[in-house]
Amino acid sequence: MRIVALAGGIGGARFLRGLKDVVAPGDEITVIGNTGDDIHLFGLKVCPDLDTVMYTLGGGIHEEQGWGRADETFAVKEELAAYGVGPSWFGLGDRDFATHIVRTQMLGAGYPLSAVTEALCHRWQPGVRLLPMSDDRVETHVRITDGTGTRAVHFQEYWVKLHAAVDAEAIIPVGADTAKPAPGVLEAIAAADVILFPPSNPVVSIGSILAVPGIRAAVAGAAAPVVGLSPIIGGAPVRGMADKVLAAVGVEASASAVALHYGAELLDGWLVDEADADAVGAVEAAGIRCRAVPLLMSDPAATAAMARTALELAERVRA
Ligand code: GDP
Ligand code: CA
Numbered sequence: 001m002r003i004v005a006l007a008g009g010i011g012g013a014r015f016l017r018g019l020k021d022v023v024a025p026g027d028e029i030t031v032i033g034n035t036g037d038d039i040h041l042f043g044l045k046v047c048p049d050l051d052t053v054m055y056t057l058g059g060g061i062h063e064e065q066g067w068g069r070a071d072e073t074f075a076v077k078e079e080l081a082a083y084g085v086g087p088s089w090f091g092l093g094d095r096d097f098a099t100h101i102v103r104t105q106m107l108g109a110g111y112p113l114s115a116v117t118e119a120l121c122h123r124w125q126p127g128v129r130l131l132p133m134s135d136d137r138v139e140t141h142v143r144i145t146d147g148t149g150t151r152a153v154h155f156q157e158y159w160v161k162l163h164a165a166v167d168a169e170a171i172i173p174v175g176a177d178t179a180k181p182a183p184g185v186l187e188a189i190a191a192a193d194v195i196l197f198p199p200s201n202p203v204v205s206i207g208s209i210l211a212v213p214g215i216r217a218a219v220a221g222a223a224a225p226v227v228g229l230s231p232i233i234g235g236a237p238v239r240g241m242a243d244k245v246l247a248a249v250g251v252e253a254s255a256s257a258v259a260l261h262y263g264a265e266l267l268d269g270w271l272v273d274e275a276d277a278d279a280v281g282a283v284e285a286a287g288i289r290c291r292a293v294p295l296l297m298s299d300p301a302a303t304a305a306m307a308r309t310a311l312e313l314a315e316r317v318r319a
Pocket of ligand 2: 010
């Protein structure tokens with residue numbers, strides 16, 4: 001079986017770990033990773049979501065934090081701060097720095113991001129084929145208004161520095177309109193037996209991937225059933241501030257509203273948490289098969305059960 005998953009960072013990576021636990025030997029998982037979160041810092045190209053997937057599946061992740069490396073130290077960050085060189089709000093550890101140095105060096109030598117990601121994965125052996133959504137530069141920006149007026153800030157500045165404390169007025173995936181899907185992306189979608197939307201951010205993770213011209217149409221037109229899992233439980237994101245970016249695109253933070261935002265042209269099936277069982281009717285009325293099951297990735301077994309249920313729902317909508 002060929003499984004394709006669109007993934008952001010923490011939510012996507014944790015789900016993928018559960019998915020790996022339940023697939024049969026010989027099944028292939030291709031992950032199309034969000035690169036809209038990418039940022040250039042200290043002259044280095046940083047790809048937070050690709051790295052979160054790579055470290056999580058490769059055994060290098062800081063488990064409690066969900067991003068960054070385990071056993072991390074911050075000597076470089078401290079030395080940069082001693083020079084007065086920022087930004088200081090983005091936590092890059094020493095081990096993590098090495099990844100960005102290797103990536104930036106390879107990009108400078110002319111390799112596309114997809115080839116660089118493959119090379120980095122050679123070390124981490126994530127057990128999936130990890131493809132960036134595009135080799136072209138896409139960077140999500142957020143329009144905000146605060147004391148200094150209205151301006152667009154990089155998504156990382158909005159999320160990490162400002163903690164999404166001001167309202168997001170618009171989400172702009174800068175560069176997406178002229179970006180091309182990375183080699184293998186459209187082919188993987190077309191050849192898939194199942195396509196999954198993990199409980200990743202619908203706007204700035206999966207939304208950014210779908211904003212690359214050709215990807216949304218490929219998913220909508222794919223022969224494979226498409227099943228998603230709600231990142232919203234009981235009217236709030238399980239972690240993070242997804243409600244702020246949902247509001248920016250006019251979508252309520254609820255399990256049913258997110259399903260309807262994707263719509264029946266993309267989704268065949270949708271899983272909501274048991275706490276949102278009353279959302280099942282509205283989702284099914286929109287033409288999307290829906291089930292209410294536990295959706296908290298509290299431990300590997302619970303996460304694996306979610307993945308198994310998603311694959312079962314895909315089988316049912318296929319029939
Ligand atoms: P990011 O790039 O690190 O923000 O990660 P993703 O976009 O992949 O996922 C973020 C989303 O995962 C957030 O909107 C969370 O609500 C959601 N999430 C995190 N943990 C869980 C969980 O245990 N269950 C569910 N259903 N969603 C989760
Ligand atoms: Ca992200």
